[in-house]
Amino acid sequence: MSAPTEREQALPKPRAARRKESPLRKAVLEGLWHNNPVFRQILGICSSLAVTNLVLNTLVMCAGLTWATALSCWTVSLLRNWTPHRIRMMVQTLIMAFYVILVDLALKAYWPEMSKNLGPYVGLIITNCIIMGRCEAFARVNPPGLSLIDGLFSGIGYSMILTLVAVIRELLGMGTILGFPVPYFSTGWDKWIILVMPPGAFFTLACLIWLFRSIQSDPEGKKP
């Protein structure tokens, strides 16, 4: 799982060239769909697998990641003209760690149960490739406002897929959504316990990536 390189980002996008899209609209659509971090870039897979067996845990994790990505991108972009090129990764990691530790502190103090449920995964947001990828590929060379939007929508794009994985796993594996029993699934359905366990995440995520990539018609710039 490597972050997109500069070269990839610099390549002209045929889609953008055809229609004149505003950079804002482009950042939004890229994060949500055309360049979705999970099913398109295959980034942030570790947490997609680790925290998706209960919808509530997933939602909190997604909120944490979205916050950290958006604000890290914004800060990296603010400092982009002063950051020495050679130590930029160090600076980015420091900024990311700062925002993630804020989330961790807030959860520990004000929502201890959730902090326990997520365990080490909050801290591990620091190593989430989505943040590093967006900082390195976008925020480093774009103005702060646009970078904030780009980070925000990359986070939302990630959250969409994670929530979907979590809904599938919790519903089929436990018959509940957010802990509330769902009719039929909680009674008549023979629960697929494997979906609640770690392998279930692999199956669900793989099927979703397959599905979304099939819907998405334009893999390498071919005509849609």
Added chain:
Amino acid sequence: MREKPWYPVVFMFVLTAFFSLILIGLSRFTRDRVEANQKLAVEKAVLLALPMALPAKASSLELHQFFLDRVSEPTPSSGGAYVLMEGDAVSAYALPISGQGFWDRIQGVIGIAADKKTVTGIAFYEQNETPGLGAEIAKPPFRSQFKDKQLAEGPKPLSFKPVGSSLGQNDVHAVTGATQTSTRLEKLVNEDLARWRAAMEKEGESPP
């Protein structure tokens, strides 16, 4: 200036100092709260394990007050268990239990009535078992089974049986799909109960 060799060092130093200061400030600000949360989690588990009607929607502060009023801290004469007093007589014990679960340490409390045989409840304040499987031990359907069970003599006061099998006076159903968690929990509960019983017997022999 940006080409100077010292620039990256100074830049990183200033940036690190800035972010660290904010974080240190905030973590000092929230430290008391975090510690209080940990203490409250233990107190709440003790209250849940003991036979008492908790106010349905009590705030953390009310629970804490309730705990202070009714429960006394562990002493050697209670074998390391919290004690619930009813007037001058012991009403029940709440024994802290801990040990290795499947992923991480499990820590909790088991309540035992004054007869030292009847279980009054069980609760956990620290566990990191698989959500939806092992973590079900912390949920009411599993925990409520323990109430009114009679501890058996010997090294195995409580037994975990597969779901579907018939239960005796000292049996509870294990968690389906969480064999590891169930086995380890059974072991740690029984070890701590056996140790407590030994401590209480010793205490009973010695002159008051």
